[in-house]
Amino acid sequence: MTDASLTLAPPEADAGRRNMALLIQLRWLAVGGQLATIAVVSGLMDIVLPLPPLLAALVVLVLINLVSLALLGRGRAVTNIELTAALLFDVAALAWQLHHSGGLANPFASLFLLQVVIGAILLTPRSSWAIVAATLAALAALRLNPTPLLLPERYAVDPLGLYLKGSLVCFVLIAVLLVAFVTRISRNLRERDGALAAARQRAAEEDHIVRMGLLASGAAHELGTPLSTLSVLIGDWKNAPAVARNAELQEDLADMDGAVQRCKAIVGGILMSAGEARGEAPQLTTMRAFLTAIVEASRAGRMPGTVEFNDLFGPDVAIVSDPALRQVIGNVMDNAAEVSPDWIGVTASRDGDMAVIEIADRGPGFSEEMLEHFGQPYRSSKGRPGGGLGLFLLVNVVRKLGGNASVANRDAGGALVRIVLPISAIAREEGDAS
Template identity: 85%
Template structure:
């Protein structure tokens, strides 16, 4: 089965960053609202407030927001602990402001409910209860000798009316912020669910590739041996002296041999779809002949000079050529020819035990997404359903042989695919006849 832990982690990490961004935005609103409230209470209502501790709390919120922006700038996931710490700071700052502005008699003490609701939505259950405990602790502390508000004479006659007016303003503020907050959170959750669904779909598609590989391996084991036996027997019968003179029987044997070879080709195709590195009917050849044949096949049907082969491999090496390896390299050449029909450059060189094959083109190059997700299935620039298996099969085949592949965009335009193939993995065993 495909591992979905990484694919599901990415949407969760994105949700954490979005939630922190939302807290930052709410905190900026709180800074603006607190400054406006201080101005209205002092300027219009004529109520004296201790400006130093209240403005210090506003400054603390600004510092926390700047630090939170730096946290987002790291580019990594925002954890539940970091979100909890940010909310605990908000609770502490609100408690500090209320302590210096009347304590529990201040109608804005109900704002603690907003912190509890935010914690219940954003945090894990344990962290949510931590926020509840912090708010209860803050309420208990506020009941111990808070700084009283000195009301002007016009408010002293009816302090309850002033409290009710403040409670109404606080209710409206909480309602507006909760609607805005919950709406944003709901959108974040929908986006996260959509990302998770896409990630699971991608994991299911990759799991389908794994099942194809299992099917191909089973087909190879079940069909490879009997097909090879039939091929040998048919060859013996065709060379048998008693049957060689029977033209009608020779035609039947030829048809039988063609049918067996067709079955072998089908099995090889299934193996190729699974990325198997060892198909049927390997061929004894040399590295230079192997690469030359691939290049000549690519040149067939194209204008002369469009496929340039630069051979700096050095001393030739006897190898066992596998059809799967030949096909995946041919697929890379076909892809290059599709985007760059006027020129393809193939360079063969050697780096120690590694054969290095570079295929360059003058096409549009790889997108950033292709470069980032190179080698993953269904990553294609052609936009066809089910496309994007060519490079995946290339990487898979080379990985089974102990090699690898990489892609890059050329400075002069176009793309380059670099193939590293261990010579020892395909070298012809000593003593085996060509």
């Protein structure tokens, strides 16, 4: 049987990929903005620019983006070193462009501040200081023989005014990019915190299940001896001469023996689920036979016609019987029968590669509190101490198999429990024993 447990990537591992994706988006914006700036300066302002080195830098930025996309395509986490290298390339490309367009006299030299802020947010402290050192080195290098811009006559009269206009455009560009960047980072942090909270909640639930499993296994061991004693005593009573002649007592003893045997089967299933049954091969069956057996077991102790089974599953599928899944489905049917003893409906259908199992009843339905806190332990409508574990176990068993469970109230009255399960989670593989 395949392991269909959902293995989610840790939120910390996903952070590097999110940050790299954010850098890629910002770099595409930078490439587009620089192309627009070159077009405006050359076409509208008639300022002669050294196009080959400026366009070469843009080609390098595009190549960096393509390499970054390849890193994301690997499917593994992006490291701090890779993020640092990407930012260092950005610093080098900006320094190259400024060197060929006036050096420090270019008002867009302030864009180095954007690289420093991005590094401080995304990188480790040591790497952030490395970006600061790289920008300082770039600023120092820009003082060494930069290529001056040849301004037309109308701009040469007031070069400071042109510089101030360029500084204003640079300020607006930095402000817009920083707001967009910080907003996206804040959203990423909120999503990460939500994922961490969900992971902690899931870990707490799984720890709760482990403790319950240990208690159930211990109880199953302790129940084995008294159940065996009851079975022997019932057998002795059946063979006693005084009882053997009483047909009514024989009938009662048969019912008692059936109940004891069912209890022994339940205890055996608990031990098997806990891995304590030795030398027993996995039980191979089909999806239809698996569900039919659960329904028939529920019908055995109820009035005829009270359990309705609608088989809409379609072509049958070979599976390996999962004792835990069988038990939680049976628990849901037992709960439905308690509030609706005259009728419960079970419907099996298929939605693509998913098996859909619906259990309905004609009881009072779920309260608003139950619907809101569905799947949490000790949330029960029966008011019994320690109740409410059936749906909690259902949610966790189905989730371990890669599926999900939900509850709702029927329009016609009563409750509905819906289980959606990937068939591949319990499908029989070629290597399974037969």
